[in-house]
Amino acid sequence: MAEVATGPGGAQALERAGEIEAAIEQLKERFQDRCSTSQALREQHGHTTTWLKNQPPDAVIFAATTGEVAEAVRICAAHKVPVIPFGTGSSLEGHVNAPFGGVSIDLSRMNRVLEVNAQDLDCRVEAGVTRKQLNSYIRDTGLFFPIDPGADASIGGMAATRASGTNAVRYGTMKDAVLGLTVVTPDGRIIKTGGRARKSSAGYDLTRLYVGSEGTLGIITELTLRLYGQPEAISGGVCPFPDVEAACNAVIMTIQMGIPVARIELLDAVQVRACNAYSKLSLAETPTLFVEFHGSEASVQEQSETFSAIAEECGGGPFTWATAAEERTKLWSARHDAYWAGKGLKPDSSIMATDVCVPISRLAECVVETARDLAAEGFLAPIVGHVGDGNFHVQILVNVDDPEEKRRTEAFVERLAIRAIAMGGTCTGEHGVGQGKQKFLAREHGEALHVMRALKQALDPDNIMNPGKILPQS
């Protein structure tokens, strides 16, 4: 149960605990063994792949349908008990923590692909379907779903955090991938937003209001998604650069020239070293771009050649092609394993993973200043970035049990966020706000934060939907 405070607020806290107990009783009756209050399960559902303190919910429900989610929400709403949606628990900023207790609604059993419309390049899935599951399911149709955050996250969770990944430079983020949603509102109604038309001017864009709202306005239970035809040909490779500036300049020229690059990722020297060790590569330990081109055979060849010339002009190269599927898979597996490779540099450490995004013209400056900052602190911290978008990640390998090290890491993260915002960027490009980035929102959004608060107040007046996330307490 949520901790019962003593002192002046004691009576209120007791009443609150009573409401939570009453709600759980009703939920147990309705959901039977799919409503659990086991300690282990509760802790697992407050788990978050970062250093934030575990704040478990009071109970966990495993929902099987949108209707069940709505029922559970109505029970919680009647008791004003917090509701925390849960997908796979791979978020990084404490999104699934339950700082005010409440009920975690686990959607992982809602994992059906409901329809695939090959002619329209779209599909409809339940929120618990994971990105890898979806891609396995549709492989034979010749289609694919391009959004690929590091983890095999649930599609619902990816929408809730406005996730992206390595393909975003060409295929966009969840904001672009989602055509429509089914959402359970905080009062337990079921609404549908958007639809299957490729575009619409018919009213407010509710789809994109819920995408990125991190469960604070409602629970996403189904999604209609854009799919893409698998490219006829894929080629790619790696290209070393003498420094981060040279690599960033190559990226800027690539994009300015309109090369439809599918992936263009920057690994700094520390990250390359980590990947060499973890994924058994033998790359030069210098800032390196991983690139990939999608298109026809002729087109990917032309793109590769043009990119190679650009890289050379920027002082980089040689560009090593990897056209064989096996080679490419090895490279991109290494890229996707960057998180674990980083951890491998200092296996007994924790990882504090953070991300920011800046206009690409400021990227080199931001990365270089950040690397200098890390060096001054003596932090071991690989940097890897979706550099085509100006988005990069820092993984700081720290000992979270050391209060001083933790404090210094938090101070670094704060400097990084402020640096990115000062460069016209954002405190998070794809991880989301959760609990970890709330304190930067006023700086980033200014007066617009009042509008966000007004929306939250209008749609969730009792603040039961994932409370304590996104909006800082005012």
Next chain:
Amino acid sequence: MAEVATGPGGAQALERAGEIEAAIEQLKERFQDRCSTSQALREQHGHTTTWLKNQPPDAVIFAATTGEVAEAVRICAAHKVPVIPFGTGSSLEGHVNAPFGGVSIDLSRMNRVLEVNAQDLDCRVEAGVTRKQLNSYIRDTGLFFPIDPGADASIGGMAATRASGTNAVRYGTMKDAVLGLTVVTPDGRIIKTGGRARKSSAGYDLTRLYVGSEGTLGIITELTLRLYGQPEAISGGVCPFPDVEAACNAVIMTIQMGIPVARIELLDAVQVRACNAYSKLSLAETPTLFVEFHGSEASVQEQSETFSAIAEECGGGPFTWATAAEERTKLWSARHDAYWAGKGLKPDSSIMATDVCVPISRLAECVVETARDLAAEGFLAPIVGHVGDGNFHVQILVNVDDPEEKRRTEAFVERLAIRAIAMGGTCTGEHGVGQGKQKFLAREHGEALHVMRALKQALDPDNIMNPGKILPQS
């Protein structure tokens, strides 16, 4: 002045008229000769390129800065007087009408391009800049802004209606083109949404809430926009088909194969006849696709060849290339003049222009049923579509002064909207809701309409921002 009602509501109406008079007095003091109540100017500012009745505002303000817009809004808010933003007046669904009177804020003098960041492929403009003005301004930078509705609309108005055009199949709509906004809220505060980062997960997506909100939540005064590098090569051409199905099948295959077609437009036989006459072309009068490819020389050649093969496979062709800039310009001017070409078929008529959008797999069916419906009514009505998006337009050439003809046209538009919604589509792909499409929103959005109302109520509790648009009276 707004009409003063008699009867039970008379006292209220009188008080209302008094408030409007008081606001205008203050506005005249503040804006001097930039506040006008001339009949001609008021009527012009209620003008809308459609058949909807002119409902002029009580006064027109010409604002020069965001600060001035905020001042004007604060004066109107103090008197609870309606505010109607005005760009170029090229909207089609009565967006600038003033059904409850009030003050039109004309933004056309806010027409400065504030910055162009070539490295980041973005720019910042005032809301009154038109799309052609922007493209002229940036031509020498090698960049272009791809969104091209028929009219030379203001960028602010295009954002407000979530406009798109012929390039949307490749470059997206205003939803995708806008990175950030400056907005004056209904209480006269100035907020900034989004920013220059290519992506962000930092809080609610206010940018996309205001895009498409048609001035009902605030006034967009500045915009940060994505730009694109001018393609190295452009090629395109025209391709006749025996029927609409064959043309639609070719489009579906083109997109499924991942050909990055920049434009793919369907003209039905009536529209081809109209364009032949108006733009002095000599095309076969049969359903025809206009297509355009952007890329490197080799890539556009390859795209053209692949498309040509697809067209033939679908029973169409021959595909006539137009690689010379002059030829292409002639074709696309003809496409952009489709509206006037249509009118040329029956010069003494009015035009009732409407649009819907459906999943592309249903497009042929929707167009064919619609053509049959038009024939049954005996309407002369060219059809032209952004067929890569499933979006098409019908221009009905009618005599709006004939009440029976008007009634039949309205009934047709209603059947068309219902048909599109029933096929999983939307009652408007790019024109917006305004006054003309309100009655279809409940059918299209169901319960979600309540959420839209809650947002409107939260952000504009006195309903002063462009009242009587988007949301049907409940």
